[in-house]
Amino acid sequence: MVGAAKKKCKVCEEADSKYKCPACLIPYCSLGCFKKHKEIPCVKEAVPAEKKFAPNPHVERPCFVDEPSIVLQQSQLESIASSSEVIDALKNEELQKLICKIENSADIESEFDKAMEVDAFRLFTDKVGNTLFSL
Template sequence: MQLCTVCCEHIPKYKCPVCKIRYCSVGCYKKHKDDCQPMKQATPPAPDLKETRISAGGDWSVEDLLEEDEHADRVPLQRLKELGESEDLKALLYNPHLRQLLLSVDRAENKADAMKAAMQEPLFVEFADQCLKIVEPSEEDDNCSMD
């Protein structure tokens, strides 16, 4: 799991519109903005009204800081809470082999290759399936929980 680049304590929820670092709160954004350095790009991007409003100190929201394609991959906060409360996931995480697999994926330089290797492990696949049942439940699962 990635941690806030500024405080190194919490999971980042936002991305700086200028340098793209990830941070967890408005407080961390305020600490970061004084030292912010834009990412080097081959061609300068077109001005973005959202970024202008943010850098000018105007009101902003999470949606302002997310790229359009990131919206599709967002997991609702309620689903994230359900992950943390899942007894099935907690039981799986007692397994030291699974914890080692998760650490190796998290620390890997090439995350895609690390995920491919981890997905060859039945225990990791079971963990991923359990996460997906919570994050993206099928209609059948939703109907069963309503009974």
């Protein structure tokens, strides 16, 4: 199971953050801190297409695994990354948005479950699974 560590608000540096600025993704705890943060305009960093799926550098999320045997090996990850079916699927803008939404969510498991209801995401996970099973 993946657990999200509590992060401190980057504005007041006191309370746990509950939100992220939609532009720059800085964590903040309240409307007051958000307004203070917005006193200085911020912008979302432009992400080159080839880096679109890189983890967001503003999001620190430790990964906790209940069952170590489910962690993929380097060779499995490389197979997924080099699969032409997976690469082609990742060109779908709807899928890109779903993946970003999961990545930036405070509740990854819930967001993942919602994404599984969308054909594009379900087909993508099938392609990833087929790549792993063909090893």
